[in-house]
Amino acid sequence: MNEYYKFTNQPLPYAYDALEPYVDAKTMMLHHDRHLQAYIDNLNKLLEKYPHLQRMSLEQLVTCAGPLPPDDLQAVHNNAGGVYNHRFFFSGLSPHGGGYPAPPLESWIAASFGDFTAFQKQFTEAALAVFGSGYVWLVYAANRPLQIVSTSNQDTPLSQGLCPILCLDVWEHAYYLKHYNLRADYVADWFQIIDWDRANQRFWNCS
Ligand code: MN3
Secondary structure, eight states, X not given: OOOSSSOOOOOOSSOTTTTTTTSOHHHHHHIIIIIIHXXXXXXXXXXXXXXXXXXXXXXXXXXXXXXXXXXXXXXXXXXXXXXXXXXXXXXXXXXXXXXXXXXXXXXXXXHHHSSHHHHHHHHHHHHHHOOSSEEEEEEEOTTSOOEEEEEETTOOGGGGTOEEEEEEEOSGGGTHHHHTTOHHHHHHHHTTSBOHHHHHHHHHHHO
């Protein structure tokens, strides 16, 4: 993944229609080629005038503390977050996904939430409770059970010192064309395409 300025939009690791019928091709195309592209273009444009930020990685930009004028600092967080969150979301999906996690994530989920069904229920409730635009995450923090957290707009769990494992985009653009206002149906469909192998890799990298 290109992690430094000048950022480019990497192709999806699967065809636009590969996640049908759970995510439709038109939504995937607009989401990746328009929404994510806009965050990349805006971030590059913003960084043009700040050479010192051009040497920072995407993860560093997401948590960057400045010094910058407050409006530009917020714009860096919004756009770097938009790139980071979308890349994390898209790369966490697979046409061969769904089902259940393998160990060690399986046992960590069971230990943290009771069992997989309880985890799924709690994650879905968190997704339905996001007011406005945002994301729901499964995250790891050292020496703690796994947690489900929500972030608003393009905030990331990185700024809270949390290490993300799973990410669900619940902005309306992620599902409205297919699911209309039925976010619960979208969340149920998302569970069918979670790449649990990738989630396990991410968990290894966190711990
Ligand atoms: Mn989105």
